[in-house]
Amino acid sequence: MSRYLLVILAWLLVGTTVLADGPAGDDTDPVLAARLATLADSPEPVQHYREVRDGGLFSGAVTYTGRLEWREATGELIQWIDTPTSARLAVAGDRVEIQSGTGRPRTLPLSARPGLAAMMSGLRALLTGDVTALETVFTADYLEADNQEWLLHLKPRDAALREHLALLEVRGEDDRLVAIDRVGPEGRRETMTIVPAPDVEQP
């Protein structure tokens, strides 16, 4: 009789352990979820930014200015580059359309550009407040300071993806984004600083 009790006890223990593991979604940080919700509720539909690039193909520092917009009705994430030359990138599902200046639009699958895909999925999740989508791709580490500043570390879950993007570091203050740092696999850091909308609206 005691052996049967032991078996039942062992089964209960195993079962409890399995249940306690639960799906990844159960581990969602409620504070992070609340933060993303406030970001998504932001009345500003377009985020303007400035980014300085250096090295690589460039002879010196190149400053880019542009905009990010999430269009909920069409499910499109759009990025504009306004200076030094203009370009537009639109992501809808797995489809990316890139158009530079007045050139012919080029279409390609987002899945074929893993680095871009990860960056875009992170941006989309931030703009829509979709914490589940964010945690599908990234391991999220969220910190809040007393002065309402906060920091979100997003590390790609997929090892192959980390060869394209080591880390996304999102900085904010209260319910607004301050900057998004992209850290490449070689350690190069590029910062997209969120700026106020210029007085003259871009075309």
Place this chain on the structure above:
Amino acid sequence: MSPGRRQATLGAWVLVVVAALAVITTRLEFSYDLGLFLPRAEGLDQRILVARAGDTPGARYLLVALPAGTIEPAGLRGRLASDPAIARVPVQDPTGGLPPDPAWRYRYLLADMDWSAAALGNALGERLAELGLAADPGFENLVRHDPTLQSARVLDALQVDAGGHGRTAAGRPVLVVETAAPPFDLDGQAAAIAAVRTALSGEGINPDTALISGAGVFGVGLRDTIHAEATWRSVAASLALALVLWLAYRRWAVLWLAAVPLVTGMGVGLAAVALAFGQAHGITLAFGFTLMGVAIDYPLHYFSHRRAGSSVGAMARVWPTLRLGAISTVLAYAALLLGGAEGIAQLGLFSAVGVATAAPVTRFVIPAMEGRSDTDEASATATPATRTRGRTGPGFGLPVAALVVAVLALVPTVTGPGGDQGFWNRDLAALSPVPPALLARDSELRQAVGAPSMRYQLALADADQARLLERLHALTTVLDEAVAAGEIPGYRSIAPLLPPSGLQLERQKAIPGAGALRVRLDAATQDLPFDSAAFDAFVADVTASSRLSPLGPADYTGTPFESMIAASLFRLRGVVPGDDWWVTLVDLPGDVNPESLPALVDGLPSGVTLVDYRAASEALVAGYQSRTWRVLGVVLAVIAVLLLWRVRPARAAWSLLCVLAALALAAAVLRWVAGPLDLYHMIGLLLVAGLGLDYALFLGRDEADVTDTRHAVATCAVSTGVAFAVLAASAIPALRSLGSAVVLGVVISFALAWLSSRRPVQP
């Protein structure tokens, strides 16, 4: 039969069996090339259909839908591409990394390029903006080598997903994978499916949560289903047959003795196919075994006539009729030798030789195995069958009435709208056992990725490969205009990979030297923030391009483009009698509007053929049916002459009338109950003709042993009916069609012959 003669008979039988086994084991190979079963094709479209034999555009694609909301893991494509079962992952982004050779190395010969400083400046301005979109080391490296994205220009035309959104309505990302094996190579398809599942598991995605679809998935699934279904139904049919035989004869020995002629006939028939063709198609065996089913009846006639109390001379009494029936059946089956396709000829040879073997084995080997006494056989030979006296004449009324009713029922189906298409189902797809829900899901995934049409292609043929590629280039120029005008959503051909040699040389001449290029680059980057050494790799690549020889199809051997080139450029025999021509195919998108195609083709250069695989297959089947029926008509006439020669005219006419009436009535009932008849109905009715002729010949005999004859024919009909009823209950269309045709045909044949045969006068 004396012991010596008995031993000699059995010895000869053993020798024949051993010889057949030796031939089968040393000479026979199995084939699964469907082309063997297709008749001589007429026209380029039918020839392409036969040459492709199921390997139609898009049929090699596996569509993989990941779970909704997931993003494709970055390593998935690499895992897939490294598996030999996967030819390539067609959606390859030319801007995500360096594209594969030789398209990459030859990019400045494969597409036009504006080498002016202004054009370079414009391109570099665009790259400057794009580099700001999202930092990507892979893209930066590509721009170093290819700042004008010339490789994208070359490879864009090869994309299969140009028209799709890459995502289902439920939000599942869809990935297209091209298998190395053609769709009918089910082992290769199974390996590709396993590779996809392994790759998904390797990237942390549970393969069971993904949807994998495509012709190969259907084929592999059906192979397993059909194998399981056919196996248990065959076993069930065999058990049912054994039960009927045991109930009829109450002797276990009958069960294995009845199988001896059938099995011997199959072995010898297979050996004949091995000697004549060197290979046997799987379909030959499947249908051949069905047609050989007539041979199971031969020993049953003998057993019924030698039951207790009536055993004397049993074989002698049944043999003349059995021989006549067997010869008629052999003639009918041999007609398939003229069927116009090697597979059909194999089927005819196998079944004709099998029946021709089974009959004498029944006559000589079974009595020898039973050890029949000399007295019996002597009596048999010495005792002529006694004619019955005072019986009524042949009953023509019932078969005539049945024939008239059947013809009246069939006339509207043949003369109605669409001609005889109301009677015959020539749509091979209608035989598809794939559940409609799976076909609908496959269609949704194909639309999501804009996969090529599985029905339409454009074809060009030419004796000279170089001239063909020049004509293809001219065709794509016109197609580009049609795309720009919105007449078609897009197309895909190998033209971007194989421009005419002359055009490649022209482009090569336009390439500037390294010095000139650097000067133009300096001018182009004058107002741009690029490093002066940023495009050294570009200059080196361009310089190397100026030394290349023009690219030809052979240069793609062993590259990721090989399967695409092989599928779209191949030699085809018989386009012009006695000559091999080169043929190239152009894919049209899956959402192309069929109604717009005739107008499109009218506007294309002369010599372009629209290949409609569905129409071509229907025309092929129609031609095959027409030819088969013509041949069988001639054979029927020969059999009629044979019967008139061997039996009295009234009995011959009555026997043929019974067979014709049974076939017509069975066809009419099948048509009105199950819809238009298909290929498997036709094979089933062919078997019914052989069985029905035997029933009529035996029941029409004017002999005294009518009770034994009726017992024999009833046992034959019940055993065949029960066995095929098991198949008729199958959910697989092929088995259902075959089973229902045979069951219905046997019941009608038996009923007509039984009811209208002459009845003995009561003593």
